[in-house]
Amino acid sequence: MKAKILKTIVLTTLIISMLSASLFVSPANKTVEAKVKASTLRLMAAIINSEAGNQSYAGKKAVGIVIMNRVKSKQFPNTVKGVVYQRGQFSPVRNGSLKKSFKLYDSGKMSKSIKKAAASALSGDKTVKYHGKKINMKKYKFFSGYVAGCKLKIDGHQFK
Numbered sequence: 001m002k003a004k005i006l007k008t009i010v011l012t013t014l015i016i017s018m019l020s021a022s023l024f025v026s027p028a029n030k031t032v033e034a035k036v037k038a039s040t041l042r043l044m045a046a047i048i049n050s051e052a053g054n055q056s057y058a059g060k061k062a063v064g065i066v067i068m069n070r071v072k073s074k075q076f077p078n079t080v081k082g083v084v085y086q087r088g089q090f091s092p093v094r095n096g097s098l099k100k101s102f103k104l105y106d107s108g109k110m111s112k113s114i115k116k117a118a119a120s121a122l123s124g125d126k127t128v129k130y131h132g133k134k135i136n137m138k139k140y141k142f143f144s145g146y147v148a149g150c151k152l153k154i155d156g157h158q159f160k
Contacts, residue, residue: 044118052155
Protein backbone atom coordinates (compact mmCIF):
# COMPACT_ATOMS: atom_id res chain seq x y z
CA MET A 1 0.00 0.00 0.00
CA LYS A 2 2.80 2.44 0.95
CA ALA A 3 4.63 1.63 -2.29
CA LYS A 4 1.49 2.36 -4.31
CA ILE A 5 1.01 5.74 -2.56
CA LEU A 6 4.69 6.60 -3.07
CA LYS A 7 4.44 5.65 -6.76
CA THR A 8 1.34 7.87 -7.13
CA ILE A 9 3.10 10.80 -5.45
CA VAL A 10 6.18 10.42 -7.67
CA LEU A 11 4.06 10.13 -10.80
CA THR A 12 1.94 13.15 -9.83
CA THR A 13 5.07 15.20 -9.09
CA LEU A 14 6.53 14.21 -12.47
CA ILE A 15 3.35 15.20 -14.33
CA ILE A 16 3.15 18.54 -12.51
CA SER A 17 6.79 19.32 -13.28
CA MET A 18 6.26 18.42 -16.95
CA LEU A 19 3.20 20.65 -17.14
CA SER A 20 5.07 23.49 -15.45
CA ALA A 21 7.95 23.11 -17.88
CA SER A 22 5.55 23.17 -20.82
CA LEU A 23 4.32 26.58 -19.67
CA PHE A 24 7.77 27.96 -20.34
CA VAL A 25 8.18 26.40 -23.77
CA SER A 26 4.63 26.55 -25.04
CA PRO A 27 4.05 27.91 -28.55
CA ALA A 28 2.42 31.01 -27.08
CA ASN A 29 5.47 31.79 -24.94
CA LYS A 30 7.81 31.12 -27.86
CA THR A 31 5.79 33.62 -29.88
CA VAL A 32 6.11 36.22 -27.13
CA GLU A 33 9.83 35.47 -26.83
CA ALA A 34 10.26 35.81 -30.61
CA LYS A 35 8.42 39.16 -30.59
CA VAL A 36 10.64 40.41 -27.76
CA LYS A 37 13.75 39.37 -29.66
CA ALA A 38 12.42 40.92 -32.88
CA SER A 39 11.64 44.20 -31.15
CA THR A 40 15.09 44.23 -29.53
CA LEU A 41 16.77 43.57 -32.88
CA ARG A 42 14.68 46.35 -34.44
CA LEU A 43 15.70 48.79 -31.68
CA MET A 44 19.37 47.81 -31.83
CA ALA A 45 19.46 48.14 -35.63
CA ALA A 46 17.70 51.50 -35.48
CA ILE A 47 20.08 52.98 -32.89
CA ILE A 48 23.11 51.63 -34.77
CA ASN A 49 21.77 53.17 -37.99
CA SER A 50 21.21 56.50 -36.24
CA GLU A 51 24.61 56.55 -34.55
CA ALA A 52 26.86 54.83 -37.08
CA GLY A 53 24.91 54.19 -40.28
CA ASN A 54 27.56 55.93 -42.37
CA GLN A 55 30.48 54.06 -40.83
CA SER A 56 32.22 50.79 -41.59
CA TYR A 57 30.85 47.45 -40.36
CA ALA A 58 33.38 47.59 -37.51
CA GLY A 59 32.07 51.01 -36.45
CA LYS A 60 28.47 49.83 -36.57
CA LYS A 61 29.20 46.68 -34.60
CA ALA A 62 31.30 48.61 -32.06
CA VAL A 63 28.32 50.85 -31.26
CA GLY A 64 26.15 47.76 -30.70
CA ILE A 65 28.78 46.20 -28.47
CA VAL A 66 28.95 49.33 -26.31
CA ILE A 67 25.18 49.22 -25.87
CA MET A 68 25.34 45.55 -24.84
CA ASN A 69 28.23 46.29 -22.47
CA ARG A 70 25.99 48.84 -20.79
CA VAL A 71 23.15 46.32 -20.55
CA LYS A 72 25.51 43.95 -18.71
CA SER A 73 26.85 46.70 -16.42
CA LYS A 74 25.32 47.53 -13.05
CA GLN A 75 25.86 51.23 -13.88
CA PHE A 76 23.16 51.21 -16.58
CA PRO A 77 19.66 49.79 -17.17
CA ASN A 78 19.63 46.04 -17.82
CA THR A 79 17.77 46.05 -21.15
CA VAL A 80 18.60 47.41 -24.59
CA LYS A 81 15.48 49.55 -24.43
CA GLY A 82 16.45 50.87 -21.00
CA VAL A 83 19.97 51.74 -22.17
CA VAL A 84 18.87 53.40 -25.42
CA TYR A 85 16.11 55.45 -23.78
CA GLN A 86 18.09 56.34 -20.66
CA ARG A 87 17.75 60.08 -20.21
CA GLY A 88 20.51 62.13 -21.81
CA GLN A 89 22.42 59.19 -23.33
CA PHE A 90 21.59 58.91 -27.03
CA SER A 91 20.93 62.03 -29.08
CA PRO A 92 18.95 60.16 -31.80
CA VAL A 93 16.24 59.55 -29.18
CA ARG A 94 15.96 63.32 -28.66
CA ASN A 95 16.48 64.62 -32.19
CA GLY A 96 14.10 62.34 -34.10
CA SER A 97 16.78 60.37 -35.92
CA LEU A 98 15.79 57.15 -34.14
CA LYS A 99 12.19 57.46 -35.40
CA LYS A 100 13.50 57.82 -38.96
CA SER A 101 15.62 54.71 -38.48
CA PHE A 102 12.59 52.76 -37.26
CA LYS A 103 10.75 53.74 -40.45
CA LEU A 104 13.73 52.63 -42.55
CA TYR A 105 13.84 49.29 -40.70
CA ASP A 106 10.08 48.77 -40.98
CA SER A 107 10.13 49.50 -44.71
CA GLY A 108 12.76 46.79 -45.26
CA LYS A 109 15.23 49.33 -46.66
CA MET A 110 17.76 49.24 -43.83
CA SER A 111 21.24 48.07 -44.75
CA LYS A 112 21.95 44.37 -44.22
CA SER A 113 25.26 45.28 -42.58
CA ILE A 114 23.42 47.22 -39.89
CA LYS A 115 21.09 44.31 -39.17
CA LYS A 116 24.09 41.97 -39.12
CA ALA A 117 25.98 44.24 -36.70
CA ALA A 118 22.91 44.45 -34.45
CA ALA A 119 22.42 40.68 -34.42
CA SER A 120 26.10 40.10 -33.73
CA ALA A 121 26.17 42.51 -30.78
CA LEU A 122 22.94 41.05 -29.38
CA SER A 123 24.39 37.55 -29.62
CA GLY A 124 27.23 38.54 -27.31
CA ASP A 125 30.06 39.03 -29.80
CA LYS A 126 32.57 41.44 -28.24
CA THR A 127 35.17 41.74 -31.00
CA VAL A 128 35.53 43.87 -34.09
CA LYS A 129 38.04 43.60 -36.89
CA TYR A 130 39.37 47.02 -37.85
CA HIS A 131 42.32 47.72 -40.14
CA GLY A 132 43.27 44.03 -39.99
CA LYS A 133 43.34 43.92 -36.19
CA LYS A 134 40.93 42.01 -33.98
CA ILE A 135 39.85 44.29 -31.13
CA ASN A 136 38.19 43.02 -27.96
CA MET A 137 35.65 45.63 -26.85
CA LYS A 138 34.29 43.99 -23.71
CA LYS A 139 35.32 46.92 -21.46
CA TYR A 140 34.06 49.83 -23.58
CA LYS A 141 30.93 51.60 -22.31
CA PHE A 142 31.10 55.02 -23.98
CA PHE A 143 31.40 56.37 -27.50
CA SER A 144 30.99 59.70 -29.23
CA GLY A 145 32.68 61.95 -31.75
CA TYR A 146 34.91 63.04 -28.90
CA VAL A 147 35.39 61.18 -25.62
CA ALA A 148 37.82 62.50 -23.00
CA GLY A 149 40.30 59.75 -22.20
CA CYS A 150 39.61 57.95 -25.48
CA LYS A 151 41.13 54.47 -25.64
CA LEU A 152 40.09 53.55 -29.19
CA LYS A 153 39.03 55.26 -32.40
CA ILE A 154 36.96 53.55 -35.09
CA ASP A 155 35.81 55.66 -38.00
CA GLY A 156 34.04 58.74 -36.65
CA HIS A 157 33.72 57.54 -33.05
CA GLN A 158 36.00 57.47 -30.08
CA PHE A 159 35.48 54.76 -27.47
CA LYS A 160 36.23 54.53 -23.79
